[in-house]
Amino acid sequence: MAIAALLTVSGLANRLIGLIEPNAAATFLRFDEDEEPWSLILVHASNPLPDGFSVETADVGDGHSVDKRIADSLKAMLEVCKRAGYHPFIRSSFRTRDEQQQILNERVAxxxxxxxxxxEALAAALQWVAPPGTSEHELGLAVGINDEEDDEGMYAWLASNAHQYGFILRYPLDKVDVTGISNEPWHYRYVGKRTAGEIYQTVETLEEYLARTRMKLKSPTPKSRA
Known part of the structure; x- marks a missing residue:
């Protein structure tokens, strides 16, 4: 896509953000590295990553990388999943902002x-692809996991066991009204073992957990829009 088209797509995204914003009534964390745990940073349309955000990544195989602090936990989870009889592989992981923009451009095309x-193309694309700066993949804490043999039983295994390794199912089917993101049974987000275990027990989303625990919650500075 030409540079002019890229700029047009970005401009349209800003105008169409309101079509897919998550629950406006929710309260979200601001980005302040001195005040909040790194594993609980919330990223979405109403709380985009700050300019200049960066993360140190580690390779986890097949061209994928994640925040180096979660690499061992992710590898351990996938290994145990394989022992359970499934064939998990990472389809998506850390992305730079430019990579996120390219994915959006391709979907629009x-x-x-x-x-x-x-x-219309941008509105449709934004139902599935987050604008740059608002995707959890840019955090390095999210992965898309699929089964090489398309065994959907693996999703049930992950939903029941991922919390033991610090991961949560980020966008459940019955929480679309809370997250503002369509059901993604493959999308797992690292939040730490203690928090993941609590979220597993309470059947909450990350948004609900943060609101309930009132962990240094503040209203974010309004900005544009998974």
């Missing part, structure tokens, strides 16, 4: 080829 107008 697909809808354009299908006959959508530019605004």
């Amino acid at each position: 697909l809808y354009r080829e299908a006959g959508y107008s530019e605004e």
